[in-house]
Amino acid sequence: MIATLLAMCVLLTLGSTARECWSSSLQGARRCATSTNKGKAPWKPAVYQSLRMGRSRRSDVLRVLGPPDFIEAVGGKRPEIWYTYKRRGEFGGDLVVVLGNRNEVVLAVEERLWQRGISVEEVIRRFGEDCVVTRYDFDDCLGDGESSPVFESDDGPLEVLEYRDRGIAIFYNFEGKVDSIEYLDGPVGTKSSRCARRVK
Secondary structure, three states: OHHHHHHHHHHHOOOOOHHHHHHHHOHHHHHHHHHOOOOOOOOOOOEEOOEEOOOOEHHHHHHHHOOOOEEEEEOOOOOEEEEEEOOOOOOOOEEEEEEEOOOOEEEEEEEEOOOOOOEHHHHHHHHOOOOEEEEEEEOHHHOOHHHOOEEEOOOOOEEEEEEHHHOEEEEEOOOOEEEEEEEEOOOOOEOOOOOOOOOO
């Protein structure tokens, strides 16, 4: 799911350099990044309502949120089941609960907002300024282009607004509009590249 969102961010920056797009339109994110004294805090699993990422299970999801509007099985190296709840997010977006296919553990909760025009500034007002902006690049040897896993990189083309001590990642486009809010069980990417050699 994270790889899909990152690929969308890359497509939205076509026609200009990534750094120019981000820097020209994300003043709210910049303010948030510079206002915090916490730096890059350790990542903690998120809690959405009473659902704990990496611990809660399908039965907990049904108890807290009720039956989903849609159920989708997603394949790949890490098969998942997506429960979609229409317009149930905090900002009025669709809510997607990601479950492990085998153990039915909650891996993530995502609120999809790319069609609702929610600004980064509005999210910061709701969540607070105790956040950081982290830049990422793709580990190309581990995937296919924008579907590859990501790692932290000072000159990477992607930026994510993070509340690390709450396990929340905010994905946004070059216009400063939020694509999604993700409540995760672990970091968006690794600290460094896992590829032995990277082709620049």
